[in-house]
Amino acid sequence: MDLAGKLxxxxxxxxDPRFERSVILICAHxxxxxxxxxxxxxxxxxxxxxxxxxxxxxxKGHGRDIRVHFGGPVERGRGFVLHSADxxxxxxxxxxxxxxxxxxxxxxxEALAQGTGPKQALLxxxxxxxxxxxxxxxxxRNDWLVxxxxxxxxxxxxxxxxxxxxxxxxxxxxxxxxPSAGRA
Numbered sequence: 216m217d218l219a220g221k222l223x224x225x226x227x228x229x230x231d232p233r234f235e236r237s238v239i240l241i242c243a244h245x246x247x248x249x250x251x252x253x254x255x256x257x258x259x260x261x262x263x264x265x266x267x268x269x270x271x272x273x274x275k276g277h278g279r280d281i282r283v284h285f286g287g288p289v290e291r292g293r294g295f296v297l298h299s300a301d302x303x304x305x306x307x308x309x310x311x312x313x314x315x316x317x318x319x320x321x322x323x324x325e326a327l328a329q330g331t332g333p334k335q336a337l338l339x340x341x342x343x344x345x346x347x348x349x350x351x352x353x354x355x356r357n358d359w360l361v362x363x364x365x366x367x368x369x370x371x372x373x374x375x376x377x378x379x380x381x382x383x384x385x386x387x388x389x390x391x392x393x394p395s396a397g398r399a
Contacts, residue, residue, distance in 0.1 A: 218350065221240075221364060222365065223238075225237045236378040238254050238377045239253050252317075254284065263280050270324065286342045286343070296336050299315065302318070302332050335370040
């Protein structure tokens with residue numbers, strides 16, 4: 216099972232509060248494990264302008280102000296810009312299945328600060344990571360639902376509605392979800 220380019224959506228009974236009601240884009244998946252970014256949890260009280268200031272990146276008055284998200288509990292001091300494919304940082308951009316890219320170098324932040332860069336972008340601090348077979352086990356345990364990629368959902372400004380929006384894209388009414396797993 217290759218989950219790269221898919222969304223995983225936390226089930227209501229998710230036992231880990233860091234992932235409660237999370238929507239995660241799986242950016243890479245192989246036999247060695249998986250890496251993804253939570254796309255619906257903004258970092259409270261921390262702006263893109265503050266981040267640029269901390270990194271000493273000067274911006275023009277028309278620079279972009281993108282939201283800063285909690286991307287996951289691994290390497291929380293490291294930033295990843297998930298973006299539309301119209302931006303290519305060369306070897307520093309990792310293609311993500313579904314027409315996206317992920318860049319973790321300062322060039323994309325500098326481009327955004329200057330008002331250029333990708334048309335759509337989301338900045339994530341940290342990432343979610345799984346060891347070999349771990350994510351597959353969590354899916355089998357009914358911790359996650361798997362959905363196709365929806366770029367409109369990922370880059371939507373309404374972070375609080377992304378979890379329910381992802382479920383609705385799968386044709387699932389959140390009220391109908393049971394918090395307990397079962398096997399027939």
